[in-house]
Amino acid sequence: MDESVSHEPVMVEEVVEFLEPCAGGVFVDGTVGSGGHAKVILERLNPSIYIGIDRDLGALELAAQVLEPFVDKVRLYHSLYSEVEDVLEDVGLEATDVFLLDLGLSSLQLDGSGRGFSFQREEPLDMRMDREQEITAALVVNTYAQGDLERIFREYGEERWAKKIARNIVNTRKKFPINTTTSLAQVVEWSIPKKFHPKKIHPATRVFQALRIEVNRELEELEEGLKVGLRILKPKGRFVVISFHSLEDGLVKKTFREWQGEGWGEIVTQKPVTPSAEEVERNIRSRSGKLRVFQKG
């Protein structure tokens, strides 16, 4: 296995600590990725069965290698976490003690060349986590109406230059299709006056993030995954979500509060747990991570 693309699990010590009360039980990992959290949990919490779901086949191949020593306990599924009920049915179970979601991208997706998630290299404008799905970032950029592009950049990317970027994309694509990461990054760069270029991130970061969320319908997935997750948890079961985007974290926070208000159980983390300074130094990708836990009553 190429270690350079293995994914360092974010806040794994904290995850293990929050899941200790569920040791020995059924674990469902809705975003198993390359098995980073899964491996540590299998080593330390002795699950009776560990069900790992991912929409990315490449990630599942890596997970299968990493989790080889636990082959008797692990079941891997190429699916959406919002379809976890079908997966459970396939395994012959109705409920779980743990539902874990670690949202965002894996290092494999970010660094694995050719996926179009990053503007650092010239790659096709793809951004699909599941390469079997039809909609790609190129399709969005080259066919969506200007108003829709603007809305996506503003809502999902919190990009204040959304209007101008959308207009410039539409003008550019009249001349030639925008099919690569670098050509899109250039259009975005031109659209934002130099003095307003962000200091710490590339000017195209927010637009890329927004497109990724749209292409993979990430917010719709999370909304559905939260609903389904509450249904499949056993009493005292724990729902753990790590998010990397304020819209996602806001949705998790609001949903957990509603559940608590309706008497479904209790919020375990009154405030979101964030990675230690030491972890952020070791793994820069952890820096915006927020961990929230809910326990069903």
Ligand SMILES: C[S@@+](CC[C@H](N)C(=O)[O-])C[C@H]1O[C@@H](n2cnc3c(N)ncnc32)[C@H](O)[C@@H]1O
């Ligand atoms: C941050 S990574 C998970 C890393 C993993 N926890 C580890 O330690 O190796 C997120 C993973 O979730 C997957 N994913 C994102 N949205 C998904 C969805 N709706 N259903 C299933 N998998 C999803 C991505 O393909 C990616 O592999």
